[in-house]
Amino acid sequence: MREVLTIEVGQAGIQLGNAIWEQYCAEHAIDNGGKRKETSSKDDSFKVFFEETGSGQFVPRNLAVDLEPNVIDDVKNGPFAAMFHPEFLVHGKEDAANNFARGHYTIGKQIIDKVNDRLRKLVDNCDNVMGFVIGHSVGGGTGSGLGALILERLAVDYRKKPKVGFEIYPSPNLSTCVVEPYNALLATHWLLDHTEVSLLLDNEAIYGICQKQLRIAKPDVNNLNKLISKVISAMTASLRFSGELNVDLNEFQTNLVPFPRLHFMTTGMSPIIPKADVSTAPNDVQKITDDCFKPSNWFVKFTEFDPAEDKYMAISLNYRGDIKSKEANATVQWLKSNNKVALVEWCPTGFKIGLNEVPAVTLESDDIGAFSKNAVMIANNTGISRVFSKRIAQKYDLMYSQRAFVHWYVGEGMEEGEFAEAREDLGFLEKDYLDVLSEQPTDDVGGDNAGDAGDAGDD
16 A cells, blocks of 8 residues: 655645545545444545554544644544544644744744654554645745745655645735745745645635635635645545546656646646536536636636647646546547647647546535536646746845845844845746747757757867
């Protein structure tokens, strides 16, 4: 058995985690106390995410970390309290107060050894860890600062294991904290080196989906988390059920990341339709897949998305439900022949398909209707660079030009040079994305770089 460990950091991560585990439990017929219904199927692939105790209880392979006790107390007193092991709900006494430096240096340093110890215990309970799934936001203090610190430790201790991050990025217009650009910039600097695949999520895009497509007048965080949990559930479905075309955590990385730094993904899902409209909704594979590629169904908001200019480097389509590989392949051909997606010139195939016959379970409390088929798209699109340039770099430059709020970071033991270093790194990332678009496929065997190496020797 190759296990996957889930790590949730900070308030956003833990609340998202609660929605994910609720989804997993519903799909595997596990109740709030961790007991499995006897009638459920014999397939035990779900033990990738759950550990069975001697008494037949299933405990999530999960570690929740926060620097203040409130959110973790909510978990301990919530409906799933009996399922989680209290030893793996780790909290400190003092909050990071929306400050990356507090989460990464001062307060985070005090808790990291305890976190490391708990992680080691989780890993010891596994046969062979496949990888880590990490949920956190990058706008606050704990998710960004402590999240980066934990990722760094994972990179050192478990070097070859893939780390897939679900990062809640600052939205274009909605903001919950003034220093978001600083925290996001510093966290992105660490994510570039320490996650193998990062799925970007932003609240504003998902609020839009809730309001426009699900017709929820005032969506709250629970509505958003339930939608995100459907995407994460689709990503991990092939690990938890044995299906027709399985996708491993390593496969995401291999197929979606052409260059190690360009690993920030756009996600889309379809169908997203309220329960009232299920009977009239179209249910053919082509329509569902086409909807996945509409920016209105994406979980990250692009400023002025241009289907011709913003090209895809790679796309993973994960189908769930009653879909055969013939239909899936025909749909991909249809997408290509009708120019529904623009791929970069040097990546002609571009599609990775996952099939799983178990459709996503719809919970009582869900806003989204139940369908016999659904699709989740995870794509590496060059347009994502605008998320970094418009939302983080531009706002950061304005604030940093006056050195506003910088003393809070320096006062927590961070060097001011780290800001400049992170900003420079983000500049390089934007340039990398532009280079990808301007690259032309060449015929010479060594590619362009072979010539460059020769030039360097002449200097």
